[in-house]
Amino acid sequence: MMIKKVLLGICLGLAYASAQExxxxxxxxxMLMVGFHGTQAPEESQICRDIQQYHVGAVILFDYNxxxxxxxxNIASKAQLAKLTQSLQACxxxxxxxxxxxxxxxxVQRLKSRYGFYGQFPKASDVRNMDQREITEVYTKMGRELRSVGINYDLAPVVDLxxxxxxxxxxxxxxxxxxxPRMVAQYAATFIDAMHGNGVLTSLKHFPGHGSSVGDTHKGFVDVTNLWKEAELEPYRLLKDKADSVMVAHVFNKRIDENYPASLSYKTITKLLRWKLGYHGVVITDDLQMGAISQKYGLKDTxxxxIHAGNDLLLIGNQLDPQKTVSTQKLVETIAALVESGEVKEEHIDKAYKRIQALKKKL
Incomplete structure (x- = not known):
């Protein structure tokens, strides 16, 4: 009996270790949102294997190759896109x-008319000329179209002033x-409600404010220190309980953090967004391959x-530079090594995981 108990203990211990791993x-x-090339995702495709093997949490789709x-x-037609998202979910x-x-x-609309979609949704600056009923109709139609092809997460609305x-x-x-700010928050709330009515999650962007910038973070370093206004935080405060997620920009603002751009800044994400403004949902980075980050930081440091800053979803679009695509394996192994070396606390991974699971429960 004792031997059986010992063997059982060893087996349970091995199973526990394996489960932990x-x-x-x-x-x-x-924690990963990855971009990939392909209009299909059969079981043998790299993206499907990555989703299965590494439990990838999110993918991002683009039309432009x-x-x-x-x-x-990734996007060629309605029927093709619906089949692609169905295959991805099956993985x-x-x-x-x-x-x-x-x-x-x-x-900014990936579902264009040339692929058979509506493709004529108005830009935000035109939406403010509409009445409430029209705005609700526009965004309900948008949400319905997204849902019809299996897209469940819209990286919008923009709440930059x-x-x-x-x-x-x-x-x-x-x-x-x-x-x-109040008007911006009101329009954004209508957008979010319309998406939720169609089972689509949303993301406010670009925290802590990109409306005051002059440069483009796609291309390189953008400093908003002198032009940024505190009012740019207000939409996030007003919508903190409604927002599904918040996307953080790569803008540098010395008044908030004298060392790091917002997306890599503990002071911006944890201290300002979470502690001061009281937002407790999912935080997603803007694409970490954008020039503002990639020109200054290597992958490991990024x-x-x-993660230390408090981001939950890390966006690697594999879109901006065909020479610099990063495999899911490399991302997972790099982060795992950072945890093992103690450079990243596992507690940060745990918190992010829990927030992402809470977000998925809304689906």
């Missing part, structure tokens, strides 16, 4: 893979609902700082 890997995988401009990257263990796109309206007429990425593209 799997749990860390699974928790890390759940930076490798071959003649071919689509996931929980059937709750977060499948994301940037669908704001105006210049339109306070700098020299700003090309927000003002220039009409991506802001206006200058007044991941270490992003």
């Amino acid at each position: 799997l749990t860390l890997e699974k928790k890390i995988g759940q 930076p490798v071959d401009k003649q071919k689509p990257k 996931s263990a929980d059937g709750k893979l977060l499948i994301a796109v940037d669908q704001e309206g105006g210049n 339109d306070i700098n007429s020299q700003n090309h990425v927000i003002h220039g593209l009409g991506r802001s609902f206006g200058k007044e 991941l270490k700082l992003a």
